[in-house]
Amino acid sequence: MKNKTIVAIAIIMTVACSNIFAQTEKGSFILGGNTSFSVTHNDTEVHGEKTKMTNIMLQPYAGYFIFNKFSAGLSIDYDYSSTIKSADVSVLTDFRYYFTNSSVKPFVKLNAGYSNQLLDVGHNPVSFRTNAHGLKLGAGAGVAIFFKDNMSIDITGQYFYSNLKRVAGGTDGGFYDTSRRLKAKVDELRLFIGFSVYL
Numbered sequence: 001m002k003n004k005t006i007v008a009i010a011i012i013m014t015v016a017c018s019n020i021f022a023q024t025e026k027g028s029f030i031l032g033g034n035t036s037f038s039v040t041h042n043d044t045e046v047h048g049e050k051t052k053m054t055n056i057m058l059q060p061y062a063g064y065f066i067f068n069k070f071s072a073g074l075s076i077d078y079d080y081s082s083t084i085k086s087a088d089v090s091v092l093t094d095f096r097y098y099f100t101n102s103s104v105k106p107f108v109k110l111n112a113g114y115s116n117q118l119l120d121v122g123h124n125p126v127s128f129r130t131n132a133h134g135l136k137l138g139a140g141a142g143v144a145i146f147f148k149d150n151m152s153i154d155i156t157g158q159y160f161y162s163n164l165k166r167v168a169g170g171t172d173g174g175f176y177d178t179s180r181r182l183k184a185k186v187d188e189l190r191l192f193i194g195f196s197v198y199l
Contacts, residue, residue: 023105023146023149023150023152023198024065024068024069024071024098024101024105024198025065025068025069026065026066026067026068027065028064028065028198028199029062029063029064029065029198029199030061030062030063030064030065030071030073030096030196030197030198030199031061031062031196031197031199032060032061032062032154032194032195032196032197033058033059033060033061033194033195034057034058034059034061034154034156034192034193034194035056035057035058035059035192035193035194036055036056036057036059036190036191036192036193037054037055037056037057054081055079055080055081056079056080057077057078057079057080057190057192058077058078058079059075059076059077059078059192059194060075060076061073061074061075061076061094062074062075063094063096069097069098069099070095070096070097070098071094071095071096072093072094072095073093073094073095074091074092074093074094075091075092075093075094075111076089076090076091076092077089077090077091077092077115079117081118088115088116088117088118089115089116090113090114090115090116090136091113091114092111092112092113092114092115092136092138093110093111093112093113094109094111095109095110095111096108096109097109098144103145103146104143104144104145104146105143105144105146105152106141106142106143107141107142107143107144108139108140108141109138109139109140109141109142109156109158110138110139111136111137111138111139111140111158111160112135112136112137112138113135113136114133114134114135114136115133115134115135115136115162115164116131116132116133117131117132117133117162117164117186118130118131130166130182131166132164132165132166132182132184133164133165134162134163134164134165135162135163136160136161136162136163137160137161137162138158138159138160138161139158139159140156140157140158140159141156141157142154142155142156142157142158142192143155144196150197150198150199151195151196151197151198152195152196152198153193153194153195154192154193154194154195154196155191155192155193156191156192156193156194157189157190157191157192158189158190158191158192159187159188159189159190160186160187160188160189160190161185161186161187161188162184162185162186162188163183163184163185164183164184164185164186165182165183165184166182166183
């Protein structure tokens with residue numbers, strides 16, 4: 001009886017370990033989405049202005065494990081700002097590497113691709129808004145916490161860098177020549193929480 005119990009435990013552990021490994025093994029797919037939310041309050045003493053800005057970023061993604069623990073795929077970043085009343089859209093590659101075969105998997109990720117953003121240029125009252133596009137790069141690290149064999153909750157910290165140029169002129173009320181060439185470099189730090197399914 002004791003030997004049967006030991007064999008049964010060994011079989012269960014083997015199956016459990018194989019399921020954990022199968023999550024990120026070569027040939028598997030990953031589908032998921034992340035979200036980042038922030039609210040900023042600004043109280044300017046000089047003019048007595050009070051503003052509230054809400055930013056929400058949604059980041060659906062899909063990938064394929066071309067090697068064990070390493071996936072390559074695409075993500076679409078949709079970033080809405082309540083101040084500008086518009087959304088920035090980026091299409092990025094998504095590369096991930098997972099470090100362990102346990103139910104808690106640390107990972108690192110890299111992104112690169114195209115971004116189209118609406119920028120505020122200048123300072124009120126001499127300011128305008130204009131569209132710009134260009135290269136966007138990202139690097140981050142996080143942890144995938146598996147609550148089922150093929151499902152995880154993901155927590156990720158990420159840095160983004162964008163190098164943008166003007167797409168078209170904006171409206172400036174006569175203060176700026178909006179036909180002039182414009183360049184912008186944008187740095188962002190984000191904390192995401194998300195959900196992934198492994199197929």
